[in-house]
Amino acid sequence: MSRISRKLRKWTTDVLDVPQDIVFDLPRLTLIGNRQLYIENHRGVIHFSSEQLILAVTEGKLLVAGKELIIRAILPEEVFIEGIISDIQYEGKGNIG
Amino acid sequence: MKSRVIANLLGTVSITVRGKSVTSFINALAAERIVIWNVRAISEDRVQLNIMLGDFYRLRPILKKTSCRMHVEKRMGFPFVLKRIIRRKLFAVGIFLFFVILYIMSSLVWDIEVKGNVKLTTETVLKAAKEEGIYPFQWVFRLKEQDKLSRELTQKLPGSSWVGVSVHGTRITIQVVEATIPEQPPLLSPRHIIAKSDAVVTQIFAEQGRPVVQKNTRVKKGSILISGILGDEGNQKLVVAKGVVKGLVWHEYLIEVPTTQKYKSYTGEQKERGYLVLGNIAIQLTGYGKLSFDKYETVTNRDSLTWRNIKLPVGWMTEKVMEMQMTEDKVTDAEARAKGLEQARKDVIIKNGKDSRIVSEKILHEKKDNGKVYMKVLFEVEENISEELPLVHN
Incomplete structure (x- = not known):
C-alpha cells in the first residue's frame, strides 16, 4: 500500500466514520472471557503449541498465550481458538495510522 | 464448523500430523478451505486434528508439499459403523431377519373375537368366517374388503341382521347383530268351537272357521258354534276354528249367610x-x-x-x-241378604271369567233358619261359552 493511498483511506475512514478493519484489513478479535477467542482477518499461523499461538496479521503478528490452547476451527480468514487465554499481544511492524 | 450430526453422518477422522512445519500445513489446509477442528498441539512438531472423511483424500498433496507425515488415530461416524456391520455379516443378517419376522408376524391374523351373538354359537360364526377366509394364521392383506366381508357373512349366517368385521392389527373382531325373529304361534290341530253350557248366543265372532249359529240362537251344551270344517262334502278342508262366542247362561246359587x-x-x-x-x-x-x-x-x-x-x-x-x-255382631236380615248376594256376584265373575257380565238376578226362594239366612238366587250372566273340541279323523 503506497503512502498516498494509505493517507486517502485514513481520511475516508475519518470522514465517513467506517470501522477500520474493513478498510485496512486489520484483524478483528472477539474475546469471550478468557475461554474463547475469535479472530477474523488473519494471514496464517506462524506458530502453534498448546501454550502459544502466533498468527500473522496485516503488518504484524498477533501473539496469543495461554494453556491448553486448541484451534476449534480454521478458515482462510478466520480462526476460532479455545483454551485458557492469559495474554494477547500485538507486534506491529510499523505505524498503521 | 458444520453441525455435529452431519459430521457424524458423513464420517470424521482424527489424525496426527508430524513434520517440521506443521503450521504451514495448517495454513495450507485453511487456504484450501478444508474444514478442520479441534486442533491440538501435542509437541513441537506434532499436531492432532479432526477432519471430514470427504476431505481426507485431499490431504495427500498438501502433506507432500509441506513435507509432513500423518497417522490416522481414530475413525468416527456412520460410514465406519457401516463398514463394521458389513464385516459382521451374520449379525446384520440377524437384524434384517428380525425385522422381516416381525413384519411377517404382524401381518398374520392371530385372534378372532366374536361379539354380540346370543342364539348363534361362536362356532357357527367362526365356521362361516373361515369360509370367507377369516381364520387364524391367515394373512391380513389377503382378507377381502371389510364391507364385502360383512355383507357376505350376513348372508351366510341365517338369523343375523348385520355382521361387522373390523381388523385391529392382528386381531379381528366380528360383531354380530342378531335378527329378532317373531315368535311362532303354537301349532294347533283342527278343531270346532262348541258350547260350554246351555245358553242363548248374544255375540259370535269367528276369526277362523265357519260360524254355525247366529245371535239369539238357543244352543245346548256341546253343540257346535264355529265349525272347523270348510267346504262341502266333496271338497272339504279342516281348519283350526277360532273366535269368541258369548251367550246368556243361567246360574242357580244357594247362599247361606249367618245372622250373627x-x-x-x-x-x-x-x-x-x-x-x-x-x-x-x-x-x-x-x-x-x-x-x-x-x-x-x-x-x-x-x-x-x-x-x-x-x-x-x-x-x-x-x-x-x-x-x-x-x-x-248381630246382623239384620237385609244386611245379611245384601252381603250374601255380593259374595255370590263376585263368585260368578271369578268362575266365568273377567269379561262376563251379570245381566239380571232374581231371588227365587228365601228362608231363615237356625240363625242363618238361606237363599236361592238365579243369575243371568253373559259370558264366554266357547270350548274347543278337536276334530278327530276316523
Whole structure:
C-alpha cells in the first residue's frame, strides 16, 4: 500500500466514520472471557503449541498465550481458538495510522 | 464448523500430523478451505486434528508439499459403523431377519373375537368366517374388503341382521347383530268351537272357521258354534276354528249367610316369654308366672345364630302371648241378604271369567233358619261359552 493511498483511506475512514478493519484489513478479535477467542482477518499461523499461538496479521503478528490452547476451527480468514487465554499481544511492524 | 450430526453422518477422522512445519500445513489446509477442528498441539512438531472423511483424500498433496507425515488415530461416524456391520455379516443378517419376522408376524391374523351373538354359537360364526377366509394364521392383506366381508357373512349366517368385521392389527373382531325373529304361534290341530253350557248366543265372532249359529240362537251344551270344517262334502278342508262366542247362561246359587258374625280381636294385653334354644330343646329363661287371661294367641319368633350362611344349633326364641277377645255382631236380615248376594256376584265373575257380565238376578226362594239366612238366587250372566273340541279323523 503506497503512502498516498494509505493517507486517502485514513481520511475516508475519518470522514465517513467506517470501522477500520474493513478498510485496512486489520484483524478483528472477539474475546469471550478468557475461554474463547475469535479472530477474523488473519494471514496464517506462524506458530502453534498448546501454550502459544502466533498468527500473522496485516503488518504484524498477533501473539496469543495461554494453556491448553486448541484451534476449534480454521478458515482462510478466520480462526476460532479455545483454551485458557492469559495474554494477547500485538507486534506491529510499523505505524498503521 | 458444520453441525455435529452431519459430521457424524458423513464420517470424521482424527489424525496426527508430524513434520517440521506443521503450521504451514495448517495454513495450507485453511487456504484450501478444508474444514478442520479441534486442533491440538501435542509437541513441537506434532499436531492432532479432526477432519471430514470427504476431505481426507485431499490431504495427500498438501502433506507432500509441506513435507509432513500423518497417522490416522481414530475413525468416527456412520460410514465406519457401516463398514463394521458389513464385516459382521451374520449379525446384520440377524437384524434384517428380525425385522422381516416381525413384519411377517404382524401381518398374520392371530385372534378372532366374536361379539354380540346370543342364539348363534361362536362356532357357527367362526365356521362361516373361515369360509370367507377369516381364520387364524391367515394373512391380513389377503382378507377381502371389510364391507364385502360383512355383507357376505350376513348372508351366510341365517338369523343375523348385520355382521361387522373390523381388523385391529392382528386381531379381528366380528360383531354380530342378531335378527329378532317373531315368535311362532303354537301349532294347533283342527278343531270346532262348541258350547260350554246351555245358553242363548248374544255375540259370535269367528276369526277362523265357519260360524254355525247366529245371535239369539238357543244352543245346548256341546253343540257346535264355529265349525272347523270348510267346504262341502266333496271338497272339504279342516281348519283350526277360532273366535269368541258369548251367550246368556243361567246360574242357580244357594247362599247361606249367618245372622250373627264373630270377630276376633286383641285386647292389647300381652306377655313375652324368652327361650334359649339348643338343638331341639328350648329352655325357658324369662316370662315365668301365671297368665292373667285365659283366651290368648301365641306368636313365636325364632332367631338362630348364623355364621356365614351356616345356621348354628344355638338360638333364641321369643313367644308373645296376646290376650284375645271374641265379639259377636248381630246382623239384620237385609244386611245379611245384601252381603250374601255380593259374595255370590263376585263368585260368578271369578268362575266365568273377567269379561262376563251379570245381566239380571232374581231371588227365587228365601228362608231363615237356625240363625242363618238361606237363599236361592238365579243369575243371568253373559259370558264366554266357547270350548274347543278337536276334530278327530276316523
